[in-house]
Amino acid sequence: MNECERIEQSMERWLDGELGAAESEVVRSHVDSCANCGAVQQRLVKLERALGNVLAAAAPRIEFAPFWSELERRIDEKTPWHKDLRERIHGWFAVPRTAWAVPALIVLLIAVLSYDSYLPFWRSRNNSATVVSIDAYGRSVALLREDESKTTVIWLYQNQEGDDEAAEETPQPGPAF
Amino acid sequence: MKLLKKLPSRVLLFSWLTLAAAGILGAAEKQPQTVQISIGTILAGNQNDEFDAKLKGMEAQLKVLKYRSYRLLKNESQTVPWRGEKAFEIPGGRTLTITPQEFQDNRVSVKVRLTQGQKPLLDTTVKIPNKGNFILGGPPHEGGALVLSISAAAQ
Numbered sequence: 001m002n003e004c005e006r007i008e009q010s011m012e013r014w015l016d017g018e019l020g021a022a023e024s025e026v027v028r029s030h031v032d033s034c035a036n037c038g039a040v041q042q043r044l045v046k047l048e049r050a051l052g053n054v055l056a057a058a059a060p061r062i063e064f065a066p067f068w069s070e071l072e073r074r075i076d077e078k079t080p081w082h083k084d085l086r087e088r089i090h091g092w093f094a095v096p097r098t099a100w101a102v103p104a105l106i107v108l109l110i111a112v113l114s115y116d117s118y119l120p121f122w123r124s125r126n127n128s129a130t131v132v133s134i135d136a137y138g139r140s141v142a143l144l145r146e147d148e149s150k151t152t153v154i155w156l157y158q159n160q161e162g163d164d165e166a167a168e169e170t171p172q173p174g175p176a177f
Numbered sequence: 178m179k180l181l182k183k184l185p186s187r188v189l190l191f192s193w194l195t196l197a198a199a200g201i202l203g204a205a206e207k208q209p210q211t212v213q214i215s216i217g218t219i220l221a222g223n224q225n226d227e228f229d230a231k232l233k234g235m236e237a238q239l240k241v242l243k244y245r246s247y248r249l250l251k252n253e254s255q256t257v258p259w260r261g262e263k264a265f266e267i268p269g270g271r272t273l274t275i276t277p278q279e280f281q282d283n284r285v286s287v288k289v290r291l292t293q294g295q296k297p298l299l300d301t302t303v304k305i306p307n308k309g310n311f312i313l314g315g316p317p318h319e320g321g322a323l324v325l326s327i328s329a330a331a332q
């Protein structure tokens with residue numbers, strides 16, 4: 001980018017008085033010494049003047065009163081509580097996806113770490129009862145754990161003298177596990 | 178830009194809310210007030226091939242025992258508080274006393290005591306998966322053997 005191009009870029013802001021003193025001085029001295037940039041400046045001044053004339057001629061025909069009254073009405077208008085609530089809720093759920101990703105990750109993590117509590121269909125591998133302690137007072141006891149049907153069996157052999165509930169009830173030999 | 182500035186605080190807020198909800202759910206899950214204890218009393222025998230239709234849901238479990246016939250004699254459910262005792266009458270003058278001990282890792286620990294009159298037959302402590310069961314069998318009855326299905330459901 002040469003000097004003229006740089007000056008042309010700053011020229012509109014210079015003409016609008018938006019440049020600082022030092023920068024304005026650089027642009028002004030270049031425009032004074034450069035014929036091309038001087039011509040550009042003249043075109044811009046003419047264009048600005050023409051636009052100003054058009055706007056000045058059209059402005060009286062524009063009715064600003066309805067615009068201002070409508071604006072004031074909207075400012076003064078009281079929003080119904082349900083609309084306000086709806087907009088607030090919408091604002092919360094319009095949170096960008098990244099905001100949802102973190103809680104979703106936490107939920108996933110909790111679910112994975114405690115799947116046994118939250119996802120009953122994953123419990124199958126740990127679905128059998130566990131015998132912690134057993135005391136059969138000297139009688140024979142068989143313990144069986146069958147994985148396929150998730151069955152834990154404690155089988156008590158009441159085969160000692162005096163255990164039978166009645167004379168006609170012969171103790172069974174017990175199942176063949 | 179405004180939304181981007183709010184993003185970290187919203188992420189934090191949502192995360193805290195999620196954690197709080199999960200915590201409440203977890204706490205609720207881990208602190209049941211009572212236990213529903215159900216005792217199914219079944220007579221197993223070898224005299225015939227009768228299989229009680231009411232025991233259809235337990236068929237796979239009962240098959241493990243290899244008896245030929247199974248008949249449901251009684252089904253009883255009671256709500257028991259933690260560390261509270263509940264006695265269930267079992268045919269043949271027997272009593273089954275259940276004491277729920279604790280609830281941990283979705284398992285209900287129960288102390289089970291089987292007595293015949295004053296005579297203790299068996300004392301055992303078993304950890305049952307919540308809403309699961311185990312089988313206690315063996316006491317002779319009417320030419321067969323009693324099979325007790327002991328279920329526990331934390332509430």
